[in-house]
Amino acid sequence: MKDGRNRKNIQIGSIVEVVQKNHQRTGELTEGIVSRLLTKSPNHPHGIKVQLESGIVGRVKNVIEEE
Numbered sequence: 001m002k003d004g005r006n007r008k009n010i011q012i013g014s015i016v017e018v019v020q021k022n023h024q025r026t027g028e029l030t031e032g033i034v035s036r037l038l039t040k041s042p043n044h045p046h047g048i049k050v051q052l053e054s055g056i057v058g059r060v061k062n063v064i065e066e067e
Helices: none
Strands: 015-020 030-036 049-052 057-063
Touching: 015 049, 030 057
Parallel strands: none
Antiparallel strands: 015 030, 015 057, 030 049, 049 057
């Protein structure tokens, strides 16, 4: 699994686990496919912010490796 804090690890179409803003306290992860990268900087200490195909916006915690 790749780290979600580096933008280079995330592409559109990547399968990722994100934490939504309202789940930051619980750390609840939502899995989905990236449709947009919202963070412009090459890295972010809390995770790169993305929008999933489902419309959910969150910060990437894990990038799930595809075989």
